[in-house]
Amino acid sequence: AQSVSQHNHHVILSEAASLELGCNYSYGGTVNLFWYVQYPGQHLQLLLKYFSGDPLVKGIKGFEAEFIKSKFSFNLRKPSVQWSDTAEYFCAALTNAGKSTFGDGTTLTVKP
């Protein structure tokens, strides 16, 4: 069965620190990968997506992620976080059957 694992449940950083959130997926077929962000009290919004092509994808607000097929990973990165990046981050995998599976989420707290 398809699954997505996020290794960090809660990350606390100071402003300007670099961020990397881990995501691993388990699925043998073609998979599309996403990172979504949920700001406090809001709904999930797309940060970035990978469908094919360049494995390094850039999203909104300076975020990027790298798809490493051999490691079944799609880690999210940002060189310098801001206080406004405080949110919950979800990695998701979409199979060609149309089903999106989400990881448990990582709560990021950025201290000013």
Place this chain on the structure above:
Amino acid sequence: DAGVIQSPRHEVTEMGQEVTLRCKPISGHDYLFWYRQTMMRGLELLIYFNNNVPIDDSGMPEDRFSAKMPNASFSTLKIQPSEPRDSAVYFCASSFNPGVLHFGNGTRLTVT
């Protein structure tokens, strides 16, 4: 584009009562998803539809939960009878082809 519209935003009900959550997907989207979010279990996929047809309802917790999509612009998630453990935020999301999910603002359900 009005986005995915969910109603009500908040619902407080007593145990044993019937609860109906509503969702209007983005026009033209052919996939519709119902998710439940809790602190304990994170984001869980309950059911999803493609072209109004339920594809996978394996995430529906038990027979008390049912979902319908009578047409392309409307879906309901019903809980009858409701229980306190059903308290959660319920999100509806839609997508065009399997792809990026667009989430509604959610319905916060409290069952006392």
